[in-house]
Amino acid sequence: MYRNDGFRELDRQECLRLMAEVPVGRIVHTRGALPAVLPVNFCLEPDGTVVLRTAAGSELVRAVDGTVVAFEVDDIDAVRQSGWSVVVTGTASVVTDPEEHERLVRTGPRSWAPSPREVFLHVSSDLVTGRELVGGRSLYGLDRQ
Template identity: 45%
Template sequence: MRELDRAEALRLLATVSLGRIVFTQHALPAVRPVNHLVDGEDVVIRIHEGGALASLAAPADGPGVVVAYEADAMDPDTHLGWSVVVTGYARPVADAEDVDRYADLLRPWVERATTRTLRIRPDLVTGFRLEAAAPPPAPVIRG
């Protein structure tokens, strides 16, 4: 297992479109799968009104809501791959041009219409890659 630096972790996160957001709901941890895009270092997701994630749409000028976002790519046969976790504050995207641009770039996977866009600004980015072990060195034959 090899630890990823911030830049490599964010680069890998941008290669997949599905992850899991971890947030607090009724004072308990909750997890929802969502699709995302990475814009610079920010993770952007879209949500619909009335859903569990709507509680994250605090006022854009507020501090935001602390969340974690996890995505990975693991091979089920070899058990090799990577996992990245971004921890930071989720805030609604207020700029109308950004909202429109993200609506064009990020289509929801579910049938429900998404009406809000959230940006997660990472304070902490961690990740690891599971790699194949190096083969043992060949024996030295002396003769």
């Protein structure tokens, strides 16, 4: 981040703590050589792995399994002009281990659009970055308009 730009850089632990408080994020992947962004509900494992649940035959599964993706979560207060944003970058993979799948059926996210055959996706948290807006408009006297 740039010094005095109104933002504060968040460390990994702050990022993961904030992510755990929000139920919806956005997975960013490539579709036809172009960026694609899809809002999804998720949960976070203690080690920072992002867990998604989706239909086994979905386009998302075909697009992301084995690829590097980004996962973005934020919380914005438009009235106060404040908030934070966190991005996790890592490899997405379909959970194929039967025991892990069963554990996630009990503890993982619940589908908002259930399907007869669902799979879980893990997104590793190889890189976790975040920032919080701390200055807002008052930082530069812009709130006096």
